[in-house]
Amino acid sequence: MAEWMTRGASRSLPASIDKRPSPEELLRRVQAEERRARRGRLKVFLGYASRVGKSFRMLDEGRRRKERGEDVVVAAIQFPLTPDLEALMATLEYIPVLKETYAGNEYEVLDVAAIFRRHPRVCLVDELAYDNPPGTRNPKRWQDVDNILDQGVSVITAVNLQHIEEQQDAVERITGKRARQTVPERFLRSADEIVLVDAAVDDMMKRASALEPVDLRRRLSELRELALLLAADVIDGQLENYLRSNGVELRWGSQERILVCVTPRSDAGAMLRSGRRNADRFHGNLLVCYVRQTGLGAKDQATMDANLALALELEADVHVLDGADPIGAIIRFAREQKITQIFVGHSAPDRWKELWSRSPVDRLIKAATDIDIRIFPHPQPS
């Protein structure tokens, strides 16, 4: 068996799975919860371009909280201020950043010591992605924020999509540029709350740029789409955590999950590629499964290997299932994985057989009442 197949197998779920957490897992959860309870809360305003209004949203939230009696300070804000930001700043206390020079470059560093001494309830930090110069507490501003949170101070911060580390490749495809200063996505995902700051592309275009209008519109739209999908993903993770910790079952999420079933008998190329395209168009997930069979002939084994190799190449999540009843195994797996669409090939035409018996496809249609079944043409023998 090829190496990648074992890799696939290791990721598969056993036919039956004990969903109760182990005592170790429970202890880990309790400890994590305690740490969380002591820690300040992190709220992130995510924007898709500069001047989308993140800083305004952040300061405005600070103002409202202060009006409701919370102890709020600003620990970093980008100067010069626009008149509306200036008006908001006038209502808030400011702990100025430290200005440092290193190798001829100017740096603005959070005054973490002063923040610790002052110990407010909420601290507002603009430009989360800033780097600190060598010799300071942490290399990155987000790490300073992490320390502040550990002290039980809540932080409200703002960052643009372009500065999320894992989004760099996608952003570069759109803008041709990579950001020098970045925040890892896991930090964003660790936030208690994330808010997308959206704005119409038309309005953003009025806020000036040297680009051709069509290019600018395309670029802004692509960045905006990325930011929306990133926020949706983060929220999907939060929803799953919430449902898991509250023992709530949700059969369908708002995300499409496509499962392509491959067999050794057929070339599944067209079906796998369609699965990839569909998952991409829906911004959903692609899973591929096959039910392990013994005694495959050399030809069938080769077809199977090729199918699974293609599945991995298409970045599908490949699972190998076991079970005497393949249809049952597929349906069980699909329900566990909250699959919304199952892709299968037509059963091979066999006139005599179909008169007397049900084909596997018929059985799948009959049994999977809660999942869409898409049946693909049988490849023509060439």
Add this chain to the structure above:
Amino acid sequence: MSGQVETVQADATSAPPKGRLKVFLGYAAGVGKTYQMLDEAQELRRKGVDVVVGYFEPHGRQDTIAKTADLEFIPRQKVEYRGSVFEEMDVDAILLRKPAVCLVDEFAHTNVPGSPRLKRWEDVQVLLQAGIDVFTTLNVQHLESLNDEVWHITGVRVRETVPDWVVDAADEVVLVDLTAEALQNRLHRGVVYTADKAKKAMENFFTEANLTALREMALRHTAHEVEGRLSDLGTPARGMTHAARPAAGPPARHERILICLTERPSTAVLIRRGKRVADYLQADCLAVHVQRNFGRGRPETRSGALEKHLSFARNLHIETHVLKGKDVAGTIVDFAREQNITQIFLGRTGVKALWGGVRSTVHRVVRLARDREITVVAERLR
């Protein structure tokens, strides 16, 4: 033995509207859609743009009411229905006043019987046709294509819906985002509803799980809207670019989806699902119903239920066909070949009786159309 009885092109608006439509999209009451709409209107007013309020729903929210200061209101018209007097937007008065921009709250509202048009979104079309720009507010759960998912997740069947094409045709869709937690805080503070109404709301619709799921939907839908506008620019949408995955092969052929309508109530779910998949794949979408032609006799008469499904499909801009034939499955498959359909959508009609002697339409279509993709749509029951 089949024949065309009737073909109706999808309801297409005669001319592209001259006014621009901007939609402020949210995921629940209280996220701040109206507030943001008014905020932008105030900015326009300060710049000297002629803005009026065509319809505003104050809901007793003080912050929002304060935002209407200095804006001109067009008085509502009174409509009498069954002895009570209702107030609706006065479209004629707005047309007479002819402002540059008109604010219209609650896009999905259904007008009281006796009003010139059934739906507020239809009133808005009239304003747009007259060259008036419109700002409006909408929650994601009112989109027709999401009706089943929303019902599944929240248990609420939203009655007031807007066909997706109306929103797709908007010039801008802006997401008004707020975390579920912040919204729940607003409810607690009595900002959104009165105390007892808020308590009831949080126990039912406004649970953290519901709100988070709806919020994710709103983010994903906004991304979908952005992507649609990107392909209007002549840019292949992100999900369609395969540069990053050479294994994905050549771009897909142009897809054409055919939805098979019956009289069954579940046909509405089938139509929504088929149209949603078609929209995401940027595919053509057709619907067909086959009237069974028993021998030489007259074809069965069309029931009210079927008429409702046909007009529902046309409302969603799906081209409908009614055919007659002795053999329903055969007629569907012949029509699909003739029309170069790539994917046939079927409901689970009679699947349960699949092996009870009579072969169901699903079963027969699967047998006959081995050369097409066939999707058997799930029963999305709660």
